[in-house]
Amino acid sequence: MPCALTETNVLDVWENGLGSTPAGRSVLLASLAAPAGQDVAGLPLSTLNALLLHLRSGAFGDLLPCVTDCPECGESLDVTVAADELRALGAGGTAAPGPGGRTEPAVATLTAHGMDVTFRALTARDVQAVDPGTPDARRQLLLRCVLHVSPPADELPDEVLEDVARRLPGLDPGADPVFTLDCPQCGHRWQAPLDIADHVWADVSGYAHRLLHEVHALARAYGWTEAEVLAVGPLRRRFYLEASAG
Ligand SMILES: [Zn+2]
Known part of the structure; x- marks a missing residue:
């Protein structure tokens, strides 16, 4: 399992992620833990979240510190x-990353307004394809989940799409x-x-910044290249940092 x-790739990963959307970053990061x-x-x-958790546990440990404000009193x-609590919530709990995990979105059918609607769970590609700034972003995203409508309809009413939206969490617990x-x-x-990709990205950013500061300090002190x-x-870098600062 990769x-x-x-240290050898975190600066490249950080640089690639900087210019990306949040959805693009989660794919970039999860790819690091996915089979080739x-x-x-x-x-x-x-499953994407399971890969992100796997990556984060391996690089930064099993605990995710979070800071949040009470919406009532501030x-x-x-x-x-x-990480185990997240896995228990279904973030990949049944879908270990790798060949044994669920690699295809689950599919279900519901009946609403006289229509049978077959739909699937969301993927990162769906999220990447829809600009969150467009007024009907939510509708576009939900439409991407719809695989088949019977009888065929030119346009799906919002109520039907909202029925699909209500069923999505059950279709992919842990999403x-x-x-x-x-x-x-x-x-x-x-x-x-809790946005796992956001967490991993914050950790990667912090890691990259620490490394860049070390490069800066040692380049200045000893004239070394990056x-x-x-x-x-x-370990030896820490020694040189302390020695050059002292
Ligand atoms: Zn409060």
């Missing part, structure tokens, strides 16, 4: 989420993990979404 987020040749953009979102909450949080200040309880600094292992 799980490649290392896997069509990551076509995976169901829960109190800031520090919450630490374990959009949410947590129940309790505010210790005012007692308010609410459901907070490649020369990165060729020195992290």
Whole structure:
């Protein structure tokens, strides 16, 4: 199982992700943990999340520190989420990354307004294809899930698409993990979404920035090139950083 987020590629990954959309970044990051040749953009979102969790656990550990504000009183909450809790919510719980995981979005059929509508779970490719800034972005996204309508209809009513939307979380549990949080200040309880790709991207950004600062400090102190600094292992680099600062 490749799980490649290392000092040797993190700067390239960060640079590639910078110019990308959030959906593009999640595909870029998940690809690092996917088997070679896997069509990551076509995976169901829960499997994509499983790959992201796998990548993050390997590179940064199993705990995700989150900071969020209570929507009622504004109190800031520090919450630490374990990767296992996310897996239990269905973020790849049944879909271990790799050949054994679910690689095709699940399909279901519902009947509404006299129509049988066959639809599938969302993939990252769907999210990438729809500009979130367009007024009917939600409708476009839902239409991408619809595979077949019987009897055929020129245009699907919004109510039918909303029926599809209500069924999507059940079709792909773990696609959009949410947590129940309790505010210790005012007692308010609410459901907070957790975007795993956002987390991994923040970690990658932090990692890349630390590395760039180290390159900068050592290049200035010793006249080394970036490649020369990165060729020195992290332990020895720390020694040189301390020595040059002292
Ligand atoms: Zn509160």
